[in-house]
Amino acid sequence: MRLLALIRVALSALALFLLFAPMAKAQGLEAAVEKFLADSFSETEAGIALVAASGAAHGVEALQALADRRLLASGSAKAVFYRDNSGKGFDLKSGQPADIPADAGLVRLNNRLRGVVQAALGTMTLLSPDPAQRLRAAQSVFKSRDAAALPALEQALTKETNPKIRAALSEARAAIILFDSKAPETERLAAINVIAESGDQDSLALLRQILPQASGALKTIAEQGIASIERRQQFRQAGQTIWFGISLGSVLLLAAIGLAITFGVMGIINMAHGEMVMIGAYVTFVTQEVFRAKAPHLLDWSLPIAIPLAFLVTGLVGILIERGVIRFLYGRPLETLLATFGLSLMLQQATRTWFGPTNREVSAPSYMSGSFEFLGLQITYGRLWIVAFTFVVFFALLIVLKATSLGLQMRAVTQNRRMAAAMGIRTRFVDAMTFGLGSGIAGIAGVALSQIDNVSPNLGQNYIIDSFMVVVFGGVGNLWGTLISAFTLGIANKILEPFAGAVLGKILILVLLILFIQKRPRGLFALKGRAVEQ
Amino acid sequence: MRFTRRGVLGAALGGAAVMASGVRPSFAQAAPIKVGILHSLSGTMAISETTLKDVMLMLIEQQNAKGGLLGRKLEPVVVDPASNWPLFAEKARELISQHKVSSVFGCWTSVSRKSVLPVFKELNNILFYPVQYEGEESERNVFYTGAAPNQQAIPAVDYLMSKDGGEVKRWVLAGTDYVYPRTTNRILEAYLLSKGVSKDDIVVNYTPFGHSDWQTIVSDIKKFGMAGKKTGVVSTINGDANVPFYKELGNQGIKATDIPVVAFSVGEEELAGIDTKPLVGHLAAWNYFQSVKNPTNEAFIKAWKAYKKNDKAVTNDPMEAHVIGFNMWVKAVEKAGTVDIDKVIDTLPGIEAPNLTGGVSKMLANHHITKPVLIGEVRADGQFDVVWQTKDLVPGDAWTDHLPGSKDLEADWVTLKCGNYNTALKKCG
Numbered sequence: 001m002r003l004l005a006l007i008r009v010a011l012s013a014l015a016l017f018l019l020f021a022p023m024a025k026a027q028g029l030e031a032a033v034e035k036f037l038a039d040s041f042s043e044t045e046a047g048i049a050l051v052a053a054s055g056a057a058h059g060v061e062a063l064q065a066l067a068d069r070r071l072l073a074s075g076s077a078k079a080v081f082y083r084d085n086s087g088k089g090f091d092l093k094s095g096q097p098a099d100i101p102a103d104a105g106l107v108r109l110n111n112r113l114r115g116v117v118q119a120a121l122g123t124m125t126l127l128s129p130d131p132a133q134r135l136r137a138a139q140s141v142f143k144s145r146d147a148a149a150l151p152a153l154e155q156a157l158t159k160e161t162n163p164k165i166r167a168a169l170s171e172a173r174a175a176i177i178l179f180d181s182k183a184p185e186t187e188r189l190a191a192i193n194v195i196a197e198s199g200d201q202d203s204l205a206l207l208r209q210i211l212p213q214a215s216g217a218l219k220t221i222a223e224q225g226i227a228s229i230e231r232r233q234q235f236r237q238a239g240q241t242i243w244f245g246i247s248l249g250s251v252l253l254l255a256a257i258g259l260a261i262t263f264g265v266m267g268i269i270n271m272a273h274g275e276m277v278m279i280g281a282y283v284t285f286v287t288q289e290v291f292r293a294k295a296p297h298l299l300d301w302s303l304p305i306a307i308p309l310a311f312l313v314t315g316l317v318g319i320l321i322e323r324g325v326i327r328f329l330y331g332r333p334l335e336t337l338l339a340t341f342g343l344s345l346m347l348q349q350a351t352r353t354w355f356g357p358t359n360r361e362v363s364a365p366s367y368m369s370g371s372f373e374f375l376g377l378q379i380t381y382g383r384l385w386i387v388a389f390t391f392v393v394f395f396a397l398l399i400v401l402k403a404t405s406l407g408l409q410m411r412a413v414t415q416n417r418r419m420a421a422a423m424g425i426r427t428r429f430v431d432a433m434t435f436g437l438g439s440g441i442a443g444i445a446g447v448a449l450s451q452i453d454n455v456s457p458n459l460g461q462n463y464i465i466d467s468f469m470v471v472v473f474g475g476v477g478n479l480w481g482t483l484i485s486a487f488t489l490g491i492a493n494k495i496l497e498p499f500a501g502a503v504l505g506k507i508l509i510l511v512l513l514i515l516f517i518q519k520r521p522r523g524l525f526a527l528k529g530r531a532v533e534q
Numbered sequence: 535m536r537f538t539r540r541g542v543l544g545a546a547l548g549g550a551a552v553m554a555s556g557v558r559p560s561f562a563q564a565a566p567i568k569v570g571i572l573h574s575l576s577g578t579m580a581i582s583e584t585t586l587k588d589v590m591l592m593l594i595e596q597q598n599a600k601g602g603l604l605g606r607k608l609e610p611v612v613v614d615p616a617s618n619w620p621l622f623a624e625k626a627r628e629l630i631s632q633h634k635v636s637s638v639f640g641c642w643t644s645v646s647r648k649s650v651l652p653v654f655k656e657l658n659n660i661l662f663y664p665v666q667y668e669g670e671e672s673e674r675n676v677f678y679t680g681a682a683p684n685q686q687a688i689p690a691v692d693y694l695m696s697k698d699g700g701e702v703k704r705w706v707l708a709g710t711d712y713v714y715p716r717t718t719n720r721i722l723e724a725y726l727l728s729k730g731v732s733k734d735d736i737v738v739n740y741t742p743f744g745h746s747d748w749q750t751i752v753s754d755i756k757k758f759g760m761a762g763k764k765t766g767v768v769s770t771i772n773g774d775a776n777v778p779f780y781k782e783l784g785n786q787g788i789k790a791t792d793i794p795v796v797a798f799s800v801g802e803e804e805l806a807g808i809d810t811k812p813l814v815g816h817l818a819a820w821n822y823f824q825s826v827k828n829p830t831n832e833a834f835i836k837a838w839k840a841y842k843k844n845d846k847a848v849t850n851d852p853m854e855a856h857v858i859g860f861n862m863w864v865k866a867v868e869k870a871g872t873v874d875i876d877k878v879i880d881t882l883p884g885i886e887a888p889n890l891t892g893g894v895s896k897m898l899a900n901h902h903i904t905k906p907v908l909i910g911e912v913r914a915d916g917q918f919d920v921v922w923q924t925k926d927l928v929p930g931d932a933w934t935d936h937l938p939g940s941k942d943l944e945a946d947w948v949t950l951k952c953g954n955y956n957t958a959l960k961k962c963g
Contacts, residue, residue, distance in 0.1 A: 041698060041921075069914070110911060110921040111815045112698055115791045201760040209762035244749040251747070349576055357580035359777055359807025369812070371785055378753065380785040453746045454777040454807055458578050462744045462774075497750045502741040503711050 196225030249490025261438030274460025280446020318439025475523030572640025577617025672945030790815025902930025
């Protein structure tokens with residue numbers, strides 16, 4: 001509050017000195033330089049207000065530099081400098097290009113000051129020609145509720161043509177008026193309606209904040225506004241839960257789908273499945289590192305390129321495992337389980353030795369970061385891509401199994417190996433290919449999971465239990481069953497989580513699953529026919 | 535064939551023995567002093583503990599370059615307890631009875647420490663434990679060089695309640711479901727209630743180890759923060775679960791200026807796996823940050839980077855704790871003039887060693903040390919900016935003053951010779 005008052009005073013000072021603008025500008029900036037040199041948070045705060053009030057043309061640039069850690073103070077030169085985006089130096093006082101002395105140190109910020117800078121920038125950029133910046137400005141004024149911004153807001157409102165920015169501007173204006181106890185009652189009531197209209201969580205917070213200070217008609221209207229937002233929020237909450245469930249389900253499906261081949265179709269209890277996922281994630285990491293070093297401007301493309309690479313690498317590792325170990329153990333599930341478990345430990349430790357035990361950073365491409373609102377639902381781009389990607393992988397796999405000759409041979413071999421061999425199918429080759437396919441798909445899953453989880457040697461362990469759960473629940477050997485089971489488990493998990501908490505929710509799901517398997521040992525969609533009896 | 539192979543092997547071994555005796559003539563007179571290193575090099579905890587093993591090896595190497603200790607060479611004995619708690623006890627036993635080590639530096643999780651405790655008591659040896667923990671313990675054989683709750687959790691909460699921290703009024707205590715977060719959150723809850731925070735303004739949330747789907751929890755935090763009061767999150771989320779948690783925070787657009795998250799288990803090492811640009815301004819409370827500027831720290835970072843042969847190698851708080859612990863042990867052994875366990879244990883309280891943040895830490899009678907408390911904000915490059923720190927060093931308190939059961943307990947191994955002396959009943963235990 002004290003800060004708001006400060007800005008307010010500073011801004012009215014600005015109005016007063018408007019006539020002597022050039023002189024005041026230089027003086028304000030000179031004082032600001034002194035404040036920034038003091039290297040204390042409270043002095044820096046005063047400095048920000050002075051820059052904002054100076055009205056200097058490069059003030060916005062300088063404050064933006066401060067927010068981005070590009071504002072430097074030099075004790076020896078008794079001057080403050082900022083760099084622009086390209087790294088060129090400018091003097092804060094004059095706004096002219098300047099050489100930055102070697103002893104210049106960053107002007108430090110903390111969270112509170114970062115808020116102050118955003119608020120000041122918001123007020124200063126309401127009339128900016130860049131629409132994105134105007135929108136940001138309106139949003140930060142909405143947050144800061146700085147009464148001094150009101151004239152600028154009203155001016156901006158008369159000019160603004162973009163409906164989205166207009167809405168943001170009028171919400172910001174409403175927020176200021178709402179908290180101005182001197183504003184006429186009718187205007188404040190209208191403000192509540194504007195805010196309640198938008199109906200998002202920020203508006204709810206605002207109305208809840210005004211409630212204790214409000215009385216009479218204002219209070220009733222505010223309460224009504226809160227109730228109406230809460231009603232809408234409840235509805236959205238249900239949608240949000242379903243969306244979270246779908247996105248968790250798609251992660252489960254992606255992790256399990258490879259296992260649906262190796263375990264579901266081939267009947268191999270493959271404990272090293274998780275490590276295939278991990279290898280896929282590391283392939284992504286390596287691909288991205290190569291891009292970072294060789295072609296940084298194509299970094300956003302590293303993920304799509306990592307997909308086929310991960311498929312090939314993990315597919316190859318899968319074929320090696322099948323040829324090297326598993327083919328000697330067909331028909332001996334217990335030994336397969338132990339052998340693949342051992343393999344999984346070896347793969348983990350090999351990765352740990354090679355890449356180190358610490359997490360590796362796989363950065364999100366620009367199209368996968370951030371979020372957007374859709375019908376009031378908060379949807380993150382990363383999750384949306386993963387859901388879409390999962391469906392693509394699922395249907396591609398379905399086509400491979402149902403419409404290619406390799407798929408036909410796979411099904412033939414798993415259903416009746418001897419008959420298939422008698423028909424001239426190279427069963428061993430098909431075995432290796434099938435295992436390679438399952439592993440390759442696990443690798444693709446790793447590419448997607450690198451976006452939401454740690455890329456560390458332990459990555460696979462987190463998914464192996466869940467993957468088996470999905471495949472068993474869906475019915476071994478049935479891809480559609482795997483799909484439905486993954487989404488059922490995902491949504492059920494997300495419905496339970498708010499009530500039971502993450503730990504108990506997981507336990508409940510496991511208990512329900514065990515009860516279900518008691519009733520239907522073959523899972524949701526059991527295969528029928530002779531193949532099952534073998 | 536077989537005979538020849540064995541012969542070759544024998545000759546090779548003989549050669550190695552000759553060479554080994556040749557390389558260290560200066561220490562030839564006395565047997566080396568063995569130092570045990572008990573950190574997981576495989577399994578889930580390897581991510582954090584491997585660096586601690588490396589820092590110990592570096593410290594021992596440096597000490598040997600200075601001429602060893604008491605004229606004898608230091609010899610590290612590294613074992614791998616593989617993130618397996620019972621194996622920790624077994625390996626501790628191996629270090630003490632088989633290798634006859636003079637002290638052990640090790641453990642990370644509280645459960646591993648609890649698992650080796652009986653072994654250290656039974657075989658009487660010294661454990662230096664370098665990680666921040668939940669307190670409520672003081673043992674004769676253990677020296678705690680990490681932070682007790684009053685050296686990390688409480689100051690962090692105080693900071694968030696202060697003007698610069700944003701005057702937080704509503705609290706989410708989120709943690710991984712095991713003993714450290716549960717005890718810390720119990721202490722914090724009691725502390726917040728005593729500060730006048732109402733029960734409705736505190737929500738506690740636990741998640742399993744390695745939790746990766748944070749969508750619901752992060753969106754709940756966001757909703758909880760929309761009640762019109764400034765909200766903060768205190769995170770005792772441990773290990774691998776942090777990366778997806780922070781990624782989700784970034785994706786759902788929770789900025790530090792809206793809802794700051796202060797973490798007790800996230801350091802430079804953990805941030806190395808995340809794109810930190812959306813996380814700028816989120817906080818961590820530690821007793822050391824790599825970005826602290828002073829000659830001691832700069833020399834240490836330089837030595838560490840050279841040792842790791844990696845210019846990007848980061849340092850962190852538990853590493854500093856090992857540096858302090860190791861230097862204290864060296865001084866105590868020099869002062870006692872022997873590595874005899876009982877004598878060293880009695881000498882250690884009162885020993886001082888410089889920490890890397892510019893002060894001098896002291897081993898206290900309760901086997902905890904004095905440390906400064908620093909609050910850092912995440913920078914875009916994955917390092918921390920120190921935004922606040924205590925004026926003086928804070929002495930570690932083994933038994934918290936904020937829980938009814940521990941309020942009256944006191945640990946003092948110098949005069950009282952007791953780790954849990956009850957001041958109300960005036961007796962030990």
